[in-house]
Amino acid sequence: MEIVIEVKNLTKIYKSLDFWKKDTYTGIKDVNLSIYKGEIFGLLGLNGAGKTTLMKTLLGLLQPTTGSIKILGSSINNTEIRKYIGYMPELPYFPKYLKAYEILEYFADIFNIHNKRQKILQTLELVGLKGNEYKKIKGFSKGMQSRLGMAQALINDPEILFLDEPMSGLDPLGYKEMRDVLVDLNKNGKTIFFNSHILSEVEKICDRVAIMHRGHLIEPVKVSWIIKKFKSVESYFIHHVKE
Amino acid sequence: MKSVLAVIEYIVKQNIRNKMLNVLTIFSIFIIGFSLAISELAQESEIRMLKDFGLFSISLLSFITLLLSVTIQMFEETELKTMHIIMVKPIKRSEYLIGKYFGIITTLFINILFMFIVLMLVINIRGSDPWELKLLLSVFFIFISICIISSVAVLFSVIATSVPGCVLFLFFTYVLGHLTIHLKKLVAHSENTVIKIIVDIIYYVVPNLELFNLKNKLETTYGLIEPSFFLFIIIYAISYISIILLISIKYFDKKEFF
Numbered sequence: 001m002e003i004v005i006e007v008k009n010l011t012k013i014y015k016s017l018d019f020w021k022k023d024t025y026t027g028i029k030d031v032n033l034s035i036y037k038g039e040i041f042g043l044l045g046l047n048g049a050g051k052t053t054l055m056k057t058l059l060g061l062l063q064p065t066t067g068s069i070k071i072l073g074s075s076i077n078n079t080e081i082r083k084y085i086g087y088m089p090e091l092p093y094f095p096k097y098l099k100a101y102e103i104l105e106y107f108a109d110i111f112n113i114h115n116k117r118q119k120i121l122q123t124l125e126l127v128g129l130k131g132n133e134y135k136k137i138k139g140f141s142k143g144m145q146s147r148l149g150m151a152q153a154l155i156n157d158p159e160i161l162f163l164d165e166p167m168s169g170l171d172p173l174g175y176k177e178m179r180d181v182l183v184d185l186n187k188n189g190k191t192i193f194f195n196s197h198i199l200s201e202v203e204k205i206c207d208r209v210a211i212m213h214r215g216h217l218i219e220p221v222k223v224s225w226i227i228k229k230f231k232s233v234e235s236y237f238i239h240h241v242k243e
Numbered sequence: 244m245k246s247v248l249a250v251i252e253y254i255v256k257q258n259i260r261n262k263m264l265n266v267l268t269i270f271s272i273f274i275i276g277f278s279l280a281i282s283e284l285a286q287e288s289e290i291r292m293l294k295d296f297g298l299f300s301i302s303l304l305s306f307i308t309l310l311l312s313v314t315i316q317m318f319e320e321t322e323l324k325t326m327h328i329i330m331v332k333p334i335k336r337s338e339y340l341i342g343k344y345f346g347i348i349t350t351l352f353i354n355i356l357f358m359f360i361v362l363m364l365v366i367n368i369r370g371s372d373p374w375e376l377k378l379l380l381s382v383f384f385i386f387i388s389i390c391i392i393s394s395v396a397v398l399f400s401v402i403a404t405s406v407p408g409c410v411l412f413l414f415f416t417y418v419l420g421h422l423t424i425h426l427k428k429l430v431a432h433s434e435n436t437v438i439k440i441i442v443d444i445i446y447y448v449v450p451n452l453e454l455f456n457l458k459n460k461l462e463t464t465y466g467l468i469e470p471s472f473f474l475f476i477i478i479y480a481i482s483y484i485s486i487i488l489l490i491s492i493k494y495f496d497k498k499e500f501f
C-alpha cells in the first residue's frame with residue numbers, strides 16, 4: 001500500500017513565547033506514523049493530549065523540534081504539495097463582513113481554479129450551505145462557520161484531507177451529513193486524517209484509529225479488530241486512557 | 244503573481260467592508276469639509292492655512308486608518324487564527340506578505356484619495372486653484388511616507404506577539420520618525436558622544452518621515468522643489484521599504500502559528 005503521510009520520531013516541544021522565560025512543554029513525543037492512501041484515519045485522545053499539535057506540525061504551521069515528516073513523498077514546505085491538501089482547523093473563523101462566496105473565491109484564486117464560480121457553488125452545496133452563498137459571515141451560526149471551514153478545505157479536490165474535529169459545532173443532522181461527505185470522498189480515493197472526540201462517528205467511518213495520550217501515540221489499529229476484541233471503540237479508548 | 248493579487252484584493256475588500264474603518268473615513272471627510280466653515284475670506288493667508296490644515300489632517304488621519312487596519316487584521320490573524328488556513332494553501336509566505344503590504348497601501352491610497360478630493364473641493368469653493376502643483380506634490384509625499392510606515396507596520400505585525408504591543412510600537416515609530424531630523428540638529432553641537440551615537444542610531448533605523456513633509460521645503464529659492472531632492476527621497480523610500488519587507492519575510496518564513 002502506498003504511504004501518503006510518513007512521520008518518523010517526531011517530537012514537538014513548545015517554548016515560552018517570552019524569550020526571557022526558559023520553561024518548555026512537550027506537546028508530542030517520539031511519534032512514528034504511516035498513513036496509507038485511501039484510508040480514513042481517526043486520531044483520538046483526551047483534551048490536551050497533543051492531537052492538534054500533531055496535525056499542525058504535519059501541516060508546517062509548527063516546526064518540528066526533532067524528527068521528519070513526508071507528505072506525498074515531499075516536505076510540506078513545498079508549495080506544489082499543498083495543492084493536494086485540504087485543512088480544516090478546529091473552530092474555523094472568517095472575516096465577518098465578507099460573504100461565504102467571497103471567501104471561497106479568495107482560496108479558489110490562490111489555487112488558480114478554472115471555472116471557479118461553478119466549483120464554489122458546488123462546494124457550498126456539498127457542505128449544506130446552499131442558499132447562504134451571498135450572506136455575510138456575521139450572520140452565520142457556529143455550525144455554519146464550521147461548514148464553511150469544511151468548504152474551504154474541499155475547494156481544491158484535495159488528495160489528503162486534514163480535519164481537526166470536523167464534527168464540533170454541528171447539529172445531529174450535520175453529523176450525518178458530514179459523515180456522508182467523508183465517506184463519499186473516501187469512495188473517490190481520498191485519504192482522510194481527522195481528530196475527533198465523537199467515538200460513535202469514528203467507529204462508523206474510520207478504517208484505522210490511534211490514540212494520542214499525553215503526547216505519546218499508541219500503535220494504530222484497525223477498527224474491525226477493535227470491534228472484535230473490545231466490542232466498541234469507546235471501550236477500547238477507555239481501556240487505554242484510564243488511570 | 245495571481246495569488247499575490249488575490250491576497251491584495253482580499254485585504255482591500257476586508258478593509259473597505261469594515262464598519263470601523265468606514266466610520267473613520269466619514270469622520271475624516273467631515274473634518275476636512277469642516278475647514279470650509281471656519282475659513283471665510285478668500286484671502287491668500289486664509290487659503291494657505293486651509294491647505295496646511297487639510298494636508299495635516301490627511302497625514303494624521305491616514306496614519307490612524309493604518310493603525311486601525313493593522314489592529315483589525317492582526318487581531319483576526321492571531322486571536323481568531325485566520326492565518327492557519329491560508330498558510331496551508333499553495334502560496335509562499337513571502338508572496339502572502341507582499342500581498343498583504345500592497346493590500347494595505349492600496350487601502351490607504353483610496354483613503355487618501357477620498358480625503359484629498361474633499362480638500363480640493365473645499366479649495367475650489369474658496370476660489371483658489373485645487374490643481375496647484377505644490378499641493379499635489381505634498382499629498383503625493385504624504386502617501387509615500389504612509390507607504391514607508393506601512394512597511395514598518397507589516398514588520399511589527401510579524402514580530403509582535405500581541406496586538407497592543409504592535410500598535411504601541413508603530414505609534415512610537417511614527418512620532419520618532421517625525422522627530423529624528425530635529426533630534427539630529429539638536430545634538431549636532433553636543434559634546435556628549437554617547438548621546439550623539441544613540442541619536443545617530445535612531446536617525447538611521449527609524450524612518451525619516453519629516454523628509455516627506457514638504458511644507459517648508461517647497462518654499463526654496465527655486466520656487467519649487469529641486470529635482471535632485473525629489474529623486475533622493477523617492478530612492479530613500481524604495482530602499483527603506485525594500486529592506487523592511489525583506490526583514491519581515493525573513494521572520495515570517497520561520498514563524499509558527501499556535
Ligand SMILES: Nc1ncnc2c1ncn2[C@@H]1O[C@H](COP(=O)(O)OP(=O)(O)OP(=O)(O)O)[C@@H](O)[C@H]1O
Pocket residue numbers: 014015025026027045046047048049050051052053054501
Ligand atoms: N502554544 C503553546 N504553548 C505551550 N503549550 C501548548 C501550546 N499549545 C498547546 N500546548 C500544550 O500542548 C498540549 C497538547 O495540546 P493540543 O492542542 O495538541 O491538544 P489536543 O489533543 O488537540 O486537545 P483538544 O482535544 O482539547 O483539542 C496541551 O497540554 C497544551 O497545554
Ligand SMILES: [Mg+2]
Pocket residue numbers: 051052053090164
Ligand atoms: Mg485540539
